[in-house]
Amino acid sequence: MNIVTVNINDVDYNLKGEENDEYLLKVADYVDKKMRTILESNPRLSVTAAAVLTAVNVVDDLFKCEASYKGLNNDIEGFKAKNREYGEQITALKELVSKVQGENQELLQKIKNNKDNENLKAKEEEVSSLKQEVQSLKEELEKNKSDFKAYKAENKELRFQLQTARYKIIDLQNKLVENQINLVKVKKMNNPLINNEKSKK
Numbered sequence: 001m002n003i004v005t006v007n008i009n010d011v012d013y014n015l016k017g018e019e020n021d022e023y024l025l026k027v028a029d030y031v032d033k034k035m036r037t038i039l040e041s042n043p044r045l046s047v048t049a050a051a052v053l054t055a056v057n058v059v060d061d062l063f064k065c066e067a068s069y070k071g072l073n074n075d076i077e078g079f080k081a082k083n084r085e086y087g088e089q090i091t092a093l094k095e096l097v098s099k100v101q102g103e104n105q106e107l108l109q110k111i112k113n114n115k116d117n118e119n120l121k122a123k124e125e126e127v128s129s130l131k132q133e134v135q136s137l138k139e140e141l142e143k144n145k146s147d148f149k150a151y152k153a154e155n156k157e158l159r160f161q162l163q164t165a166r167y168k169i170i171d172l173q174n175k176l177v178e179n180q181i182n183l184v185k186v187k188k189m190n191n192p193l194i195n196n197e198k199s200k201k
Contacts, residue, residue: 001016001017001018002016002017002018002019002020002021002024003015003016004021004024004025006024006025006028006029006032007028007032008028008031008032008035009032009035009036009039009047009050013028015027015028030058031054031058034054034057034058035050035051035054038050038053038054038057090141090144090145093141093166093169094138094141096169097134097137097138097141097169100134100169100172100173100176101131101134101135101138103176104127104130104131104134104176105131107123107127107176107179107180107183108124108127108128108131110183111123111124111127111183112124123179123182123183123186126175126179127176127179130172130175130176130179133168133172134172137168137169137172
């Protein structure tokens with residue numbers, strides 16, 4: 001146990017504690033400043049009364065710090081829950097982006113096999129543009145994941161970006177479906193067997 005001599009209101013005390021000397025001196029200095037402030041604002045107080053008021057002030061500070069700590073702890077737990085939620089959303093979006101990329105790649109391969117057709121070339125360019133958008137979206141999601149470590153300050157902005165990403169992916173999926181339908185139509189139009197059967201009928 002450490003023993004250190006401290007001075008509170010011009011009186012020396014031997015303070016004992018398990019903590020180191022520096023900590024005990026800081027505690028004594030804090031009490032000394034509190035007590036001197038009380039005596040300066042009301043010089044008529046006795047030392048005993050000033051000591052009681054000092055104790056009340058110190059306990060009041062302690063309770064306020066404890067309440068603040070509990071509030072901060074609750075905030076931290078809330079942020080952790082949001083962190084998990086956003087992490088799950090980012091994972092789901094990454095899986096969806098991967099799926100869309102796979103569909104794009106398949107469509108690009110079909111277009112590559114029919115490069116001589118001008119309509120198909122136009123579709124290839126459109127799908128290539130969609131692929132770039134998907135890649136850009138994936139990079140944006142990765143950036144959001146990295147930036148999420150600062151979620152306390154960027155919480156609202158991240159929710160907006162995630163919602164925007166959802167809408168972009170839905171739009172890309174709709175465009176993919178439309179392109180696939182158009183691709184089938186173009187193939188049928190350029191298939192001589194199908195055209196011959198139509199002309200025979």
